[in-house]
Amino acid sequence: QEYTALKLRVKEWAAPAQKKVEGLIPEGGKVYFVPATLRPETMYGQTCCFVGPAIDYAIYEVEKGKEYYFVSDRAARNMAFQSIFPTWGVYPKIADLKGSDVVGTLVHAPLSVQSDGVRILPMESVKASKGTGVVTSVPSDSPDDYATMMELVKKAEYYGIKKEWADLEILPIIETPSYGNLTAKFLVEKMKINSPKDAKQLAEAKDLAYKEGFYKGKMIYGDFAGKSVEEAKPLVRQQLLDAGEAFAYAEPDGMVMSRSG
Ligand code: ZZB
Numbered sequence: 001q002e003y004t005a006l007k008l009r010v011k012e013w014a015a016p017a018q019k020k021v022e023g024l025i026p027e028g029g030k031v032y033f034v035p036a037t038l039r040p041e042t043m044y045g046q047t048c049c050f051v052g053p054a055i056d057y058a059i060y061e062v063e064k065g066k067e068y069y070f071v072s073d074r075a076a077r078n079m080a081f082q083s084i085f086p087t088w089g090v091y092p093k094i095a096d097l098k099g100s101d102v103v104g105t106l107v108h109a110p111l112s113v114q115s116d117g118v119r120i121l122p123m124e125s126v127k128a129s130k131g132t133g134v135v136t137s138v139p140s141d142s143p144d145d146y147a148t149m150m151e152l153v154k155k156a157e158y159y160g161i162k163k164e165w166a167d168l169e170i171l172p173i174i175e176t177p178s179y180g181n182l183t184a185k186f187l188v189e190k191m192k193i194n195s196p197k198d199a200k201q202l203a204e205a206k207d208l209a210y211k212e213g214f215y216k217g218k219m220i221y222g223d224f225a226g227k228s229v230e231e232a233k234p235l236v237r238q239q240l241l242d243a244g245e246a247f248a249y250a251e252p253d254g255m256v257m258s259r260s261g
Pocket of ligand 1: 037038137142
């Protein structure tokens with residue numbers, strides 16, 4: 001599984017995270033949250049970035065004094081065998097953090113229309129055993145993200161977040177013949193999905209959204225507006241790679257199963 005790993009630079013830590021990283025990141029050192037995505041062409045519509053509140057993460061040093069990544073331990077290990085860290089097999093850990101520590105952190109999301117930044121928010125269904133354990137949120141085209149966004153807006157206080165961190169306008173990015181230009185909203189409403197816990201239905205919606213988006217979707221936003229999604233996907237990806245705002249990250253086969261939990 002070849003992902004695009006996006007680099008979301010920390011602009012301002014949430015208070016509990018600030019305490020834990022204090023003194024550990026040198027002046028001028030940049031820390032990035034690194035979600036793994038299969039949909040680089042949707043990055044214009046990022047409204048937040050999800051972590052699992054109960055998941056263990058850490059910050060790893062990629063370039064001393066300069067560049068640090070916030071990911072799960074198993075992602076850091078995988079990256080160390082893909083020449084993402086300077087020394088083969090080595091992934092120096094700087095600080096341990098729980099997902100809940102970083103909720104509220106403000107990050108810069110490449111290509112997002114939210115140019116002042118987006119917040120790190122909690123998502124219960126994030127899998128520690130997949131990707132980097134960090135998931136960027138695109139509520140226009142990902143049913144999981146749309147369902148979670150609705151839940152966070154409805155129960156902001158319960159989740160310990162400010163409502164306005166989640167309650168953002170949804171940007172139409174891709175036009176499809178069957179589902180219009182807000183595919184995720186359309187499917188969640190049509191399938192009467194009421195909660196991010198409706199895992200089975202959300203998996204089905206995700207499948208439909210992928211197929212329709214990829215084979216029939218047309219870009220209606222960004223540099224490649226007018227092109228098909230199939231054409232635009234590698235072009236947006238290459239732009240992000242060239243700008244140093246993303247890198248390729250591959251999930252080794254079988255890893256998801258053998259290290260689940
Ligand atoms: C942004 C995005 C926009 C995504 C979209 C999807 C969609 P797959 O196909 O099952 O491999 N993801 C990545 N890591 C995790 C994780 N640890 N736990 C939960 N979800 C995760 O899924 C790959 C997609 O699942 C990734 O691409 C990421 O969300 C999420 F418009 O990134 B995506 C129809 C889907 N649309």
